[in-house]
Amino acid sequence: MRVLMISKACVSASYRTKLEYLNQLDNQVEVGLVVPPAWGSLTFEPRPQDHSYPLFIAPIRLNGRNHFHYYPELLSIIRRFQPDLLHIDEEPYSSVTYQAVRIAKRLDIPSVFFAWQNIYKNYPWPFSLMERTVFQTARGAIVGNQEAQDVIRRKGFDKPVWIIPQFGCDVGLYQPHDPETAKRIWNLDGQFVISYMGRLIEEKGLDDLWMAAAPLLAQHPHMTLLFVGSGPWQATGQKLAHEAHLDNQVRFVPWVSTGDMPQILNGVDVLVLPSRTTARWKEQFGRILTEAMATEVPVIGSSSGEIPQVIGDAGLVVPEQSPTALAEALQTIFVDEDLRRSLGKKGRLRVLNHFSQEVIATNTMAAYHQLLS
Numbered sequence: 001m002r003v004l005m006i007s008k009a010c011v012s013a014s015y016r017t018k019l020e021y022l023n024q025l026d027n028q029v030e031v032g033l034v035v036p037p038a039w040g041s042l043t044f045e046p047r048p049q050d051h052s053y054p055l056f057i058a059p060i061r062l063n064g065r066n067h068f069h070y071y072p073e074l075l076s077i078i079r080r081f082q083p084d085l086l087h088i089d090e091e092p093y094s095s096v097t098y099q100a101v102r103i104a105k106r107l108d109i110p111s112v113f114f115a116w117q118n119i120y121k122n123y124p125w126p127f128s129l130m131e132r133t134v135f136q137t138a139r140g141a142i143v144g145n146q147e148a149q150d151v152i153r154r155k156g157f158d159k160p161v162w163i164i165p166q167f168g169c170d171v172g173l174y175q176p177h178d179p180e181t182a183k184r185i186w187n188l189d190g191q192f193v194i195s196y197m198g199r200l201i202e203e204k205g206l207d208d209l210w211m212a213a214a215p216l217l218a219q220h221p222h223m224t225l226l227f228v229g230s231g232p233w234q235a236t237g238q239k240l241a242h243e244a245h246l247d248n249q250v251r252f253v254p255w256v257s258t259g260d261m262p263q264i265l266n267g268v269d270v271l272v273l274p275s276r277t278t279a280r281w282k283e284q285f286g287r288i289l290t291e292a293m294a295t296e297v298p299v300i301g302s303s304s305g306e307i308p309q310v311i312g313d314a315g316l317v318v319p320e321q322s323p324t325a326l327a328e329a330l331q332t333i334f335v336d337e338d339l340r341r342s343l344g345k346k347g348r349l350r351v352l353n354h355f356s357q358e359v360i361a362t363n364t365m366a367a368y369h370q371l372l373s
Contacts (some may be wrong), residue, residue, distance in 0.1 A: 006034045007089035013045035021361035035194035067094040086111040098130035101137040110139040118147035145306040162367040168360035174294035182267035191224040195268040200231030205274030211323035251317040265295040275304040294346030314346035
């Protein structure tokens with residue numbers, strides 16, 4: 001059996017470990033990958049293991065424009081590889097998914113698409129047409145969360161669906177190391193570090209995090225609030241810190257490479273994802289949670305979207321848009337070292353059992369076999 005996956009996300013080296021696991025699971029199955037040379041500002045990150053499976057780095061049109069992009073050489077690649085199954089790692093209303101399923105139908109190849117979208121939306125033409133065509137043509141779907149399955153079922157998709165997060169966590173990369181060394185490298189010596197990592201946008205609940213953390217920072221001069229990421233909220237956060245005279249306890253690190261993320265996570269004492277649900281968006285997974293949990297960093301998340309299902313009993317979940325509840329959770333984590341240690345151990349075990357690349361690859365391979373049987 002030959003499977004060809006199409007995934008722009010796999011420009012990231014850590015995500016391609018999924019391909020390595022897939023190709024190690026069954027010597028009767030070969031999984032190839034179509035990936036662009038860059039997605040937005042992120043260029044393809046080479047890995048020594050890239051030679052271990054068929055890899056097609058293909059030109060892309062409309063680079064960086066999510067749901068609009070497509071591959072002009074895709075038909076040629078598919079004919080060359082001759083897959084038995086096409087795995088399109090994109091939403092059903094995306095141009096590339098529409099392109100791929102039409103090619104698959106033309107060549108009589110079964111196909112499967114992926115969906116994260118956990119809010120029911122009616123899309124304008126031509127996206128509504130593309131989604132309808134994909135639903136009619138694809139043999140099955142893989143979705144990242146239960147609500148995404150509910151959405152496509154409500155839209156009439158009645159074929160097999162598997163709930164499998166898109167990518168697992170690389171537990172070899174994300175694992176606990178000496179936190180004191182990590183703190184020293186990132187100039188966090190002697191600090192209790194509360195951190196948020198991700199896009200600095202309002203929907204991520206950063207106003208709630210600030211309101212919850214600011215009183216604690218004022219009471220404890222050896223506490224730091226660390227933001228890792230970039231976005232428009234950074235200007236807001238810097239202004240709030242300045243007005244509260246807490247500039248020296250609030251740090252912004254604009255970007256950290258995949259290779260450095262485990263290191264900076266090891267310097268963190270608690271990671272917070274306080275997302276807020278809006279009319280157009282709610283948290284679809286929260287990958288940073290699994291990366292922190294694998295590093296044995298205790299996590300606190302809001303009740304938005306999939307966050308409670310990701311955390312389970314391996315962290316603290318608070319109502320979204322509740323700075324008071326978040327402040328109480330932060331205080332609990334701060335004063336209870338045993339709880340921090342216990343949640344850290346539970347977190348890594350939960351990732352190993354449910355969210356590792358190996359687990360995700362195994363579940364994906366099972367879906368392939370069921371699709372083709």
